[in-house]
Amino acid sequence: MTTPDSGTPAAPSWDPRQYLRHADHRTRPFHELLARIPGLPAGPAPRIADLGCGAGNATTLLADRWPDARITGYDNSPRMLERARAHTGPRLDFAEADAADWTPAEPHALIVSNALLQWVPGHTARFPVWLDAITPGGTLAFQVPGNFDQPSHVLMRELADSPRWRDRLSGRLRHADAVLTPAAYLDALTAPGVTADVWETTYLHLLPGEDPVLDWVKGTGLRPVLTALADDPEACEAFLAEYRDLLRTAYPAGPHGTVFPFRRIFAVARKEDR
Numbered sequence: 685m686t687t688p689d690s691g692t693p694a695a696p697s698w699d700p701r702q703y704l705r706h707a708d709h710r711t712r713p714f715h716e717l718l719a720r721i722p723g724l725p726a727g728p729a730p731r732i733a734d735l736g737c738g739a740g741n742a743t744t745l746l747a748d749r750w751p752d753a754r755i756t757g758y759d760n761s762p763r764m765l766e767r768a769r770a771h772t773g774p775r776l777d778f779a780e781a782d783a784a785d786w787t788p789a790e791p792h793a794l795i796v797s798n799a800l801l802q803w804v805p806g807h808t809a810r811f812p813v814w815l816d817a818i819t820p821g822g823t824l825a826f827q828v829p830g831n832f833d834q835p836s837h838v839l840m841r842e843l844a845d846s847p848r849w850r851d852r853l854s855g856r857l858r859h860a861d862a863v864l865t866p867a868a869y870l871d872a873l874t875a876p877g878v879t880a881d882v883w884e885t886t887y888l889h890l891l892p893g894e895d896p897v898l899d900w901v902k903g904t905g906l907r908p909v910l911t912a913l914a915d916d917p918e919a920c921e922a923f924l925a926e927y928r929d930l931l932r933t934a935y936p937a938g939p940h941g942t943v944f945p946f947r948r949i950f951a952v953a954r955k956e957d958r
């Protein structure tokens with residue numbers, strides 16, 4: 685099936701309302717990435733790009749930190765962009781672009797992306813292009829999830845590949861190679877005149893409510909399944925029920941909530957000042 689967001693069979697459609705249901709937990713890595721980004725090169729109105737800006741809530745944190753900067757959030761989901769445009773600012777705007785081929789039209793002091801690149805196959809090929817557009821003293825920074833080998837993803841893939849679902853869902857979900865290892869990112873970013881800092885953190889998100897891991901992945905990792913089954917609500921409910929039962933065993937509710945371990949990989953590459 686095609687999707688209203690993309691027109692291509694494989695691209696997932698996004699739902700900003702569902703995505704924002706766990707905004708506090710999801711935004712924490714961005715705060716921690718932001719804390720490691722050094723000051724921008726001196727000069728009037730530095731240019732910043734936020735690739736895969738989603739609903740724009742993380743983009744506004746950039747505007748808070750650099751109120752003089754001209755900031756554009758880019759995304760390829762019209763629904764996410766519509767939501768992002770509710771955020772206004774004198775030097776803040778949002779535009780449609782595909783990160784797979786986005787090329788900066790002018791020099792940038794900062795190109796940043798939070799939880800985007802795992803959706804962009806072969807994304808390291810873009811690093812030289814983006815670094816080339818970074819001004820001296822400027823930064824390329826990103827965060828990606830490193831949890832594709834965790835039960836939330838493994839169970840989803842196993843179910844999608846099972847006899848009942850494989851005809852409709854096989855090949856739609858991403859595997860561990862959606863992202864690189866921290867060491868491979870360090871290698872991919874390090875270049876003459878560029879210093880990279882790469883690290884990883886595993887968060888233990890303590891989630892309230894019933895079936896919170898299912899609720900979480902409905903906003904992100906499960907989008908390809910929800911998109912593929914969007915025209916068949918009954919099948920969608922059946923898949924969700926099967927997957928929910930598997931998640932209940934993998935992530936049992938405890939006395940204080942459900943612990944959802946989530947590994948994330950961070951990278952900050954700074955171009956040296958001339």
Ligand SMILES: C[S@@+](CC[C@H](N)C(=O)[O-])C[C@H]1O[C@@H](n2cnc3c(N)ncnc32)[C@H](O)[C@@H]1O
Binds near residue numbers: 741760804
């Ligand atoms: C997990 S959300 C992250 C949103 C935001 N950066 C945040 O931290 O809240 C991923 C976003 O990447 C966007 N996206 C996925 N593939 C993309 C691509 N090839 N080009 C641009 N945006 C893309 C999706 O539409 C979605 O809004």
